[in-house]
Amino acid sequence: MSYYIPQCSVVHKHKLEIYQNVPPSPHVKLALPADAEILLFDMQLNDFYIWERHNVTFPKAPMEFEFYLTGTGNPIPDHLLVLGHIGSFQSAGFVWHLFRVSDQIGNIAGVDNV
Numbered sequence: 371m372s373y374y375i376p377q378c379s380v381v382h383k384h385k386l387e388i389y390q391n392v393p394p395s396p397h398v399k400l401a402l403p404a405d406a407e408i409l410l411f412d413m414q415l416n417d418f419y420i421w422e423r424h425n426v427t428f429p430k431a432p433m434e435f436e437f438y439l440t441g442t443g444n445p446i447p448d449h450l451l452v453l454g455h456i457g458s459f460q461s462a463g464f465v466w467h468l469f470r471v472s473d474q475i476g477n478i479a480g481v482d483n484v
Contacts, residue, residue: 377427381409386418386468388439396439397450397471404430411457411468418466420456438471446471 386398403424410421418439424430438450442465446452456468 377425379423380426381421381423383419383421386420386437386439388418398437398439400435400437401432402435404433406435408456408470412459413461413466418468420468436471438469440467440469441465442467 384400384402386400388396388398400420402422406422406424408420408422412419412421420437437456438446438452440446446469450471453470453472456470458465458467460466
């Protein structure tokens with residue numbers, strides 16, 4: 371006999387604390403559920419945020435996700451491995467781009483290493 375167990379997901383908002391360091395660093399680390407799916411990257415009330423969705427019925431342990439925020443024309447440091455583009459948006463004449471990155475090749479959160 372088998373049973374259907376409904377799965378429930380939830381959306382959470384996370385502030386990207388890029389100004390917590392002095393000098394400010396565009397390299398941000400967040401502890402998110404391992405199955406987090408990034409839905410949106412945008413600005414709200416002059417702060418950067420991501421919105422992510424994850425399963426709450428069968429939660430996975432948090433993993434560290436790394437992000438790098440840059441403007442158009444600015445280089446991404448060579449030591450960072452770019453895993454994917456999260457999103458871009460315009461604000462006050464600037465265009466911002468957020469990338470999922472890792473600075474530890476071979477130990478990348480949320481990515482199966484084969």
